[in-house]
Amino acid sequence: MEQPDQSRSRDLLAATPRVVNVGLEMFAADxxxxxxxxxxxxxxxxxxxxxRLAGLLDKLRG
Amino acid sequence: xxxxxxANQDALKRILDGDxxxxxxxPAAPAIRDLADRMILHAGPPIGWERMCGPxxxxxxxxxxxxxxAADLDDAAAKAAAGDYTFAPNHHFGAxxxxxxxxxxxxxxxxxxxxxxxxxxxxxxNEGLGKVMRFGGNDAEVLDRLRWIARVLGPALGRALRAGGxxxxxxxxxxxxxxxxxxxxxxxxxxxxxxxxxxxALARTAQGGDELAACLDFIGRNDQFxxxxxxxxxxxxxxxxxxxxxxxxxxxxxRNGTDFGIxxxxxxxxxxxxxVEMPVGLYFPGFSAKDAxxxxxxxxxxxxxxxxxxxxxxxxxxxxxMGAGRASQAAAFTREMSEIVVGHNPAWxxxxxxxxGVPTGIDIRLVVETGLAPTINTGIAHREPGVGxxxxxxxxxxxxxxxxxxxAFAETMDIA
Numbered sequence: 241m242e243q244p245d246q247s248r249s250r251d252l253l254a255a256t257p258r259v260v261n262v263g264l265e266m267f268a269a270d271x272x273x274x275x276x277x278x279x280x281x282x283x284x285x286x287x288x289x290x291x292r293l294a295g296l297l298d299k300l301r302g
Numbered sequence: 303x304x305x306x307x308x309a310n311q312d313a314l315k316r317i318l319d320g321d322x323x324x325x326x327x328x329p330a331a332p333a334i335r336d337l338a339d340r341m342i343l344h345a346g347p348p349i350g351w352e353r354m355c356g357p358x359x360x361x362x363x364x365x366x367x368x369x370x371x372a373a374d375l376d377d378a379a380a381k382a383a384a385g386d387y388t389f390a391p392n393h394h395f396g397a398x399x400x401x402x403x404x405x406x407x408x409x410x411x412x413x414x415x416x417x418x419x420x421x422x423x424x425x426x427x428n429e430g431l432g433k434v435m436r437f438g439g440n441d442a443e444v445l446d447r448l449r450w451i452a453r454v455l456g457p458a459l460g461r462a463l464r465a466g467g468x469x470x471x472x473x474x475x476x477x478x479x480x481x482x483x484x485x486x487x488x489x490x491x492x493x494x495x496x497x498x499x500x501x502x503a504l505a506r507t508a509q510g511g512d513e514l515a516a517c518l519d520f521i522g523r524n525d526q527f528x529x530x531x532x533x534x535x536x537x538x539x540x541x542x543x544x545x546x547x548x549x550x551x552x553x554x555x556x557r558n559g560t561d562f563g564i565x566x567x568x569x570x571x572x573x574x575x576x577x578v579e580m581p582v583g584l585y586f587p588g589f590s591a592k593d594a595x596x597x598x599x600x601x602x603x604x605x606x607x608x609x610x611x612x613x614x615x616x617x618x619x620x621x622x623x624m625g626a627g628r629a630s631q632a633a634a635f636t637r638e639m640s641e642i643v644v645g646h647n648p649a650w651x652x653x654x655x656x657x658x659g660v661p662t663g664i665d666i667r668l669v670v671e672t673g674l675a676p677t678i679n680t681g682i683a684h685r686e687p688g689v690g691x692x693x694x695x696x697x698x699x700x701x702x703x704x705x706x707x708x709x710a711f712a713e714t715m716d717i718a
Contacts, residue, residue: 286671287705296708297671299717300550302305 306667306715309548313567314644314663316546317607320539321417323468324496324531327427327460329452331407334395334424338407340371341388345403345600346558347573348391351382355559357438357595360687361402362387364440368448369406375440375688393554393565396541397424398533398600401436401683402559409448410456414471414534416542423537425530427451427459430523433690436599437683450516458508458517459500466503469496471535472649475609478528479660480653484617485532486601486610486679487624487694492528497521529601536603543567550711551644552664555606555676555699559598559683564703566666568711576702581682583695584625595685597697602678608647608660611677611696612639616652616660624679626696635677636661642668642676666711669704 259278261268268280287293304312331337342362344354354362363378366387372378381387392399399405404426411424429447433439463469474495481491501518508514521527540553549567556563561575578597585591604610614621615636618629626635633654639661640646646659664676675698682693712718 284673288673288701290705293670293705293708296712296717297667300306300667300708300712300715302307 304548306548306550309546309568310551310644310663310665313543313546313549313551313553316419316542317539317662318645318647318649319418320472320542322414322471322535322538323417324412324463324471324534325415325422325468326413326463327410327456328413329407329456330405330409330411330424333411333413334397334405337395337405338388340386341390341406342366343390343392343395343397343399343403343405344558345392345399345401345598346556347393347561347563347575348389349558349560350389351387353560355595355598356685356687357598357683357689358402358559360438360440361404361435362389363687364435364444365404365406367440368445369408391556391558392600393537393556395424396422396537398537398556398603399426399436400428400529400533400601401599401681402438403600404435408452410452410460412531412534414531414538415468416538419542421538421541423534423541425534425537427456428524428527428530430520431526431691437681437689437691438595438687439690440688454513455517455520458504458513461507462500462503465507466500469499471531474499475532475535476650479613479616479650482617482619483528484610484613484620484679486529486604487681488525488617488620489528489532490525492532493521493525496528496531529604532604532609533601536607536609537600539607540603545570548715550666550708552606552666555602555664555678556600557597557602559595562597562700562703564666564699564707566707566711568714569707572710574703574707574710576700576706579697579700581680581693581695581697582625583680583682583693584623585682585693586691589684589692593684593686593689593692595683597678597680598683599680601680602676602699605676605678606664608643608650608662610679611635612643612662613650613652613660614677614679615655618654620679624694624696638674639677641672642674666704666707669701670708673701675699675701675704
């Protein structure tokens with residue numbers, strides 16, 4: 241079985257993190273306020289998470 | 303059988319292929335067939351007197367007095383409550399009206415003809431800013447101004463258009479977008495361009511120098527004069543899309559101060575309604591948000607064809623006027639609206655976005671999926687009858703309209 245690259249894991253923990261935040265903007269704002277480089281991606285679940293509407297949207301594609 | 307995407311491309315093509323001209327100004331009757339005595343057309347989806355907001359009631363009272371259907375404002379209110387007047391949406395009669403949107407038999411109406419499809423749409427003349435009937439104003443000053451518009455300005459404009467020829471609106475809008483207008487809350491450029499084209503024929507056909515001076519002065523002092531032309535144009539462009547089976551493109555958005563309503567090509571003339579939202583904006587000195595009436599008017603027809611809030615990037619100055627953020631944020635509004643449309647209009651481009659076309663053809667599927675409701679630039683009326691405009695701002699269409707429309711559209715496709 242292939243072993244995880246332990247040196248890369250160590251680098252990840254030792255270096256300053258670079259973050260892509262998806263969804264809730266407050267996480268990105270909090271990191272940015274602490275000086276951590278962060279790119280925020282606006283994302284919401286389709287139809288605001290309403291499963292009935294999301295199901296209809298799936299059937300109404302194309 | 304066409305796919306939904308193909309039907310939507312058909313709807314978009316019909317909007318983009320439209321060729322609207324301002325052809326005339328005529329009295330509402332007989333231009334609008336079936337506009338009967340004691341019938342009052344209003345903005346937005348259907349509503350009765352009992353559910354009307356303050357400014358809409360104020361306008362109804364004022365127009366009833368103006369038409370001679372009531373002795374005074376109190377008498378008009380009593381008669382309206384007793385069912386003496388018939389109320390119907392402008393949209394049911396091929397017309398649109400800003401804010402309260404009063405249309406009755408004696409009102410002069412702008413006539414816009416879509417030469418590609420041969421259909422016509424109507425809108426009353428713009429009264430100016432402040433205490434005016436479209437914002438619920440109804441005192442003697444308001445009524446006198448409307449009488450002058452009906453007696454002098456309307457006939458003068460009609461004569462000028464018939465003598466000078468129809469005015470092509472597509473290139474005029476294109477020019478206005480390059481001069482900082484978005485055609486909803488900023489019409490400075492298009493009002494000036496229109497007056498520049500109208501002035502020679504107005505001068506040739508006016509009944510005397512005083513009449514000419516009064517007409518030029520009235521139009522020249524009103525930065526929003528073109529709004530009503532743009533609205534009739536929006537209606538003339540969208541009407542040919544009103545019945546396209548299998549299309550999820552929005553054909554109308556409007557509000558009566560109580561309900562917001564939309565129509566969708568694939569569901570014909572059915573209204574999908576939800577309570578109107580409150581605009582967020584700036585207020586004239588002496589007024590604040592507690593004075594404001596919720597969203598109102600047929601003017602969202604301009605957003606339906608890609609102007610207003612959808613073309614915000616063309617008009618950074620209007621962002622400041624409405625308190626919608628920094629001028630540098632104007633493009634963000636247009637980019638966001640690009641996520642909920644079928645395509646863009648190559649004839650109406652925005653210089654500040656590398657001449658990208660305005661986002662056009664709102665798809666209810668994309669609105670529901672993204673949760674991005676259409677952005678509408680709007681004036682704000684006082685919530686009490688008789689006061690008038692108190693500010694301007696930005697408002698969102700309620701998502702519930704689009705969710706209801708999606709469910710109804712699915713039923714037309716036998717999908718549940």
